[in-house]
Amino acid sequence: MLIAAIVLAPVLAAALLAVAARSGARIAALVAAGGCALSAGAALALLPSALLVPETLTVPWAAPLGPDLALRADAWGLILASLVGIVGLCITIYAAGYLHGAPDLPRLFATLLVFAAAMQLIALGDDPWLVFIGWELTSVCSYLLVLHTRRPEALRAATTALLVTGLGGLSLLGGLVIVQQITGIERLSELPTARDHLLAHPWMPAALIAIVIGCATKSALFPFHFWLPGAMAAPTPISAYLHAATMVKAGIFLLARLHPAFGGTALWEALLGGLGALTVLAAARRLPSTDDLKQLLAWSTVLALGTLAVLLSLDGAAAMLAVVLLLLAHAAYKGTLFLVVGAIDHGTGTRLLPRLGGLARAMPWTAASGMLGAASMMGLPPFAGFVAKEQVKLAEAGWLASSTLFLSALALVAVAWWVGIRPFWHRAAEPPLAEQAHEGGLALLVPTLALAILGLLFGVAGAWIVAPLAARAAADLAGSAIDAGLPILPSTALQAASGFAVIACGILLAEQRERLARWLSLLPNGLSARLWDHALHAALAAGRAVVHVTQHGDLRGYLGVALLSGVALAGFGLADIAWTLPVSQIPLWMWPIAVLLVAGALMAAAARTRLAAIAGLGAVGYGIALLFVSHGAPDLAFTQVVVETLTVVLFVLAFRHLPELRAYALLERRRAVNAVIAVASGAAATALALAAETGTVPHLGDRLIAAAWERGHGANAVNVILVDIRALDTFGEITVLLLAAIGVSALVTAGSAPRPLLARSPILSAASRLILPLATLFALWLWWRGHHQPGGGFIAGLCVAAGVVLVAAARGGIAARRALLAPPLAIAASGLALAWLAGAVGLIAGGSFLFPHWLGPFGTPLLFDLGVLVLVLGVVVLTVEQMLIAEEGGT
């Protein structure tokens, strides 16, 4: 259960802080420190077991697909977990002093705790998805922590960091999923067992590259290293924790975990060795020209990470042991130096190297810490840095790796000199600054010194405490055992001499800072950051281009693309179908109808006024009605004619609200595009119809007429299908119709006052009084005969509605409304209710909703049809109401 405590302790502390959000900064710091301390304690308590059998914990979470809550506390994981806990403890205490008085400290600490828990997931997670969850959480927490001060430069830096690591995280996810698919293994610790299968798979390189990209973004390896110096906009304790001790190590940590599975392959060596060397070069290039101490530390962290990557690219247990030791030593001395820089910033108000000097007198404790940290960083015995450096020398490296490691050793010495020694012991550049400097209080001093002494302890106690653990971790990572003896002091004079020689060279170089900077400025600089900016701009430009070309807001363009897509779909389906043009089979009487249709369409397309366009469309509609007649569907023809008429009337009514149709001076090209779209759509429809004709078409008509007689006892197949056989569909359809009308009346709000259509005619006015009752009678007749003969509720409803519209045209909308006796919405709704009633009767009497039930000539289908009639009337009037009323200046 200790293993769960490592992860849960920070989470619980964060929850406590979230609940007690109003607590003071001091209590919040205590709670946060407690969370970290518990986590660290649990990790330390587990250390002995890691040497024997690692403790594991598996809680099924989303079986059978994974992820599971699988934790495994092996030596490598516990090393990182202890670091996260111990450094976290120092950092929270330091932050309480450093950020004293800053806003929202409880929130900062809560985020810090969530971050720590996420890091523990990375350290201990055995399920790759769990590791990924921790991975992404650390990116997000990092964003929030960097942004805590809300400084503008922090905003930009935090966004860049989040984008880079976020992109890398997804790449990592892709790589892990591919690995999982190749091997079928759901545990990181079992991955080495599938090594042969994995390496033989053709997708292995893709997976490895994706994973390395992910880890490179997190660990600031070339070419993604540029985000780390930017992230220094964060408060210093945050930088010390995230950007030196823990988060940036996550990539290296995970790569080391994968070393047993991928290590030794050419691709692995080339990728890590190459990226590591380039990272070291890129960082070394920037070091001498950087004045800001914090930036200097950031670049030296990049350098260290590159060094770790180079070591990882090597094979053998010695190299792995060097990785483990360097990671530990780096966390301790880099954390110390960050805190020292924070104290300098706090005590003097600046972090610029040229301005600092002579601080040892005013800040003795900080100077001591700086000296301890610098000594470890340089590799002086008996510090942790020395132990790590000696182990690095033992790694079997080729000439490229060796020279990179040498360069890195020199650069580390120089940075240690600049950060840990020079500000305190160098002659004061600005004496007043040195005199006014002051120590920052116990909260700043104790954690700094604690971390510095930790670096010393790692070295001194290395042989007894750290060594077996590190050896075990290295053996796990390398797949072969290694001797655990670690030196505290140089064993031979030659070893000591070479070590001191490197340190001396480094200090000499450090003293030539300006000259070095001048020489190095000849080398290219900031390439990858520029490349990243270009990539971002390219993405933005591509987005703008897509928006400009496709999402321009012009509806005609949208419709054109949609129509052409439809044409393309039809073309795709029709590609390998031959159809014939059966000209000879077309009966003679069909030709005039065809000519009418084509002429109507052309007229609509070429029209200069709306009225002409509508007349053209009307001609098409009536032509279709003629087609229906010629195919023996008088019902359809009848309906088509009435609908067409009503549509034309509606159009005309609506037009009075619109300005004159302008003859837009369309570009020739635009016209051509329109013509292409129109012709293509027509051609596709024609081809589809002809292709359908050539195929074997089942004769639906006969079957439907027979069914109408058998099942619905009606001769009018259309009507019987509508109100009886498929009454449920019709019921749905009339519901839709009602909704449509409500929608139209909501959408149509008359803006300007309409232009008068025609002078009120007294004859029309008188006629309309007569016509409405007549239309109603006629409609009832249509409804009644609908079961056997052409007619039915729908067409009947349209007839009454036409009468109402006529009244409106003759005597005005208010008169029309008065003639109706009820609001149109109520009429329409009661129509729906009638249809519902018919269904309910069927349910009670016949056993199912809308089951037809007849009493002599009266039956529920008739009632249903009456409902349709009433609803259609209400719907039409509801639709035109807005326009009619607006005409009279509103009611």
Added chain:
Amino acid sequence: MSETLMILAPELILTATLLAVLLSDAARWRSFAYLLALSGTLCALLASALAPRGTVGDQLAIDAWAALARPAILLSAVLLLMAARSLHDDDDGPAWAALLLALALGALVTAASAHLLPLWLGLELMSLSGYALAGWRAGSRRSAEAGMKYVLFGGAASALSLYGMSHLYGLAGRLDFAGIGAMLAVDQPLPVTAALLIASVGLAYKLTLVPFHYYAPDVYQGAPPLAVASVGTLPKIAAIAVLVRALSSAVPESLVSPASVSGLLALLATASLLVAALTAVVARDAQRIIAYSAIAHAGSMVLALAARPHSSATAAAAFYLAAYVPATIGALLALALLAPTAGRTALVELAGSGQRRPWTGVALVVCLASLAGLPPLAGFLAKWGVLRAALEVGLGAPERSVLLWAAGALLLSTAISAWAYLLIIRAVFFQPAPAQQTTATPPLPPGVAAVLALCVAATLALGLWLSGFAVLLHSLHP
């Protein structure tokens, strides 16, 4: 009889509620409209949880998908009604509630349809109520333009779809999916592929798949937030449910090989994912970004369906919906509350609004983070399920290697769109508010707060309670 009644109880209850709400308008009982609508929808929700599975004729099929989709649709409708009741005045009541009920009814019918007629009916019911909802703010030119664009584009898509369906009927002689599938498997009339493709345009449009997505950004930007939340979620649940059914029953393998169906879907998904992500980052309006997010998420869901032979692919799509719906509703609602001027969600206008309503801002961040696919929220697990299914199928079968590219597109699109979500978060939290805003912030209406809390809770719970995935998988593949 009673069995049909039991099966269709949610739809029947909802229809009766719709009627009652409409009549309450006529009877001038406007203040009761929401109460009526809410209680009716809750009853329907209860009924949908209890209703047995089965078929109603050859038209509606309450199969595993419909049995999941119906409660999901009704639950979302309840949330949307609760939010609308708090955000709209009583005068709007009956009409807004009726339109929302009609939208939900259309979604129910579509989700359960196993037949072209109810399918078209459902689609139209959703479209028509959607048009009216989008054009709701009568005074606003933006809203009116949104409504108009929606109508015209939707009309064109519906017409294309209906045209394809009528050809399909003519060619197969059947309207039910199973019948069409059976007829086409035996006897393959020539242009049937074309007819099938054209008929599916309506679904592609409802799902906002590229290239039938054009209306979405303009409509989402101009429409009232609750309208966007409604038309962005309910139709998607329904369209995915019916798409799964149609793919498995109406498209026989002898007509189109499963590999080419999956290739076509993967192609649509890739286009949607990439186009949406690229255009989202240049958008400068929060609701517009949500629109692009809707397009990209539709792409992910369709990608899940493209990996359909994989046993967990449909479960991945279902889970994706379960993650997408609460996050979208929550995000839009939070935006509506944060916007200093109602209905204006340009990023500039949102600057610093998180300080006015910190908790609403937190809810927004949770919902957006889930949409961006961040662990441990629901959106991550959803993306992960899709990715895993796509990669497994793509690696397993060489003829489906297009799925690998689509999976790459999913990752790339996720990364780019995270940037777009970040733009919103940055504006709300990390940019200073304009100085002149000193007016007091009205208290959060309890109904809205409850809906927001529910959405956030669902987003967290689905991310942390991972067995939800397994439950879905089990109910889809018992």
